[in-house]
């Protein structure tokens with residue numbers, strides 16, 4: 001019953017117009033013809049204001065997407081919910097020059113996607129339902145219709161006032177596994193094969209946990225040790241074969257999202273006086289690899 005309009009690059013627009021939108025992989029095959037696509041949000045101006053706008057770019061493009069959306073008169077209204085679907089921390093701040101922060105929501109996604117064709121999303125891993133919420137205030141049910149529509153479409157989703165805890169759990173996961181997996185060129189599961197990998201993961205996790213607490217945020221575990229036990233005992237085995245997006249980006253010669261992950265940990269560490277030498281080293285190594293692979 002919901003018909004999304006999609007802003008994407010021109011090759012995606014052409015493929016969606018020709019063949020519709022497709023989903024393959026873990027959550028089953030699906031094809032949707034009733035979808036409009038355009039290369040710029042201008043083309044949807046007459047249809048505003050939208051109830052929901054989902055920003056699904058990389059974190060490095062969140063600000064640019066917010067600017068493009070806000071430049072179209074009437075697209076965002078006083079009750080539009082702009083949902084940022086990026087990994088990392090600080091995405092809310094990246095759009096705040098362009099979009100009223102009260103209208104900005106965040107989503108924590110632990111579903112892995114690849115795009116084998118411009119109109120096809122292939123799902124490789126689905127660890128938990130999407131969690132969506134507001135980082136600065138309790139909600140009044142405004143995301144429930146969106147969560148229900150996504151769930152009905154096959155991608156389970158919850159609206160939650162605890163999305164901040166979920167996002168920090170994801171920071172601990174991506175912050176430790178993505179960068180180390182990329183440095184060693186291995187899927188997640190390999191990182192626990194050797195004591196050196198385990199020690200490095202532990203150091204990265206301990207530092208992220210300390211920064212999170214010093215900055216006044218919380219996640220679902222009371223201590224870093226408690227989280228590490230869950231990471232190595234439950235989360236790593238579930239996603240063992242997954243190759244992190246950081247490694248995929250480096251292989252494709254693309255910019256990674258390290259700035260929104262480890263970069264954010266290093267900035268918050270500096271701000272709150274928490275030493276983060278291992279995260280700083282990881283940031284420098286990935287920064288070097290990005291330049292070398294570009």
Ligand SMILES: NC(=O)C1=CN([C@@H]2O[C@H](COP(=O)(O)OP(=O)(O)OC[C@H]3O[C@@H](n4cnc5c(N)ncnc54)[C@H](OP(=O)(O)O)[C@@H]3O)[C@@H](O)[C@H]2O)C=CC1
Nearest residue numbers: 007008009056057058059061065085086087109111112113
């Ligand atoms: N892929 C995954 O498995 C997961 C991803 N995430 C998070 O989701 C977010 C998106 O990741 P992912 O889907 O992999 O990223 P992709 O780069 O595959 O997709 C983003 C798309 O948005 C396009 N784009 C960027 N800016 C604009 C713009 N202004 N107008 C139109 N199109 C634009 C990009 O085009 P171009 O490349 O030309 O810039 C690209 O095609 C990231 O933050 C990621 O961390 C979270 C969990 C899992």
Ligand SMILES: CC(C)(CO)C(=O)C(=O)O
Nearest residue numbers: 109110111112239244245
């Ligand atoms: C696919 C996923 C969810 C890892 O499980 C991810 O966040 C990533 O690769 O960056």
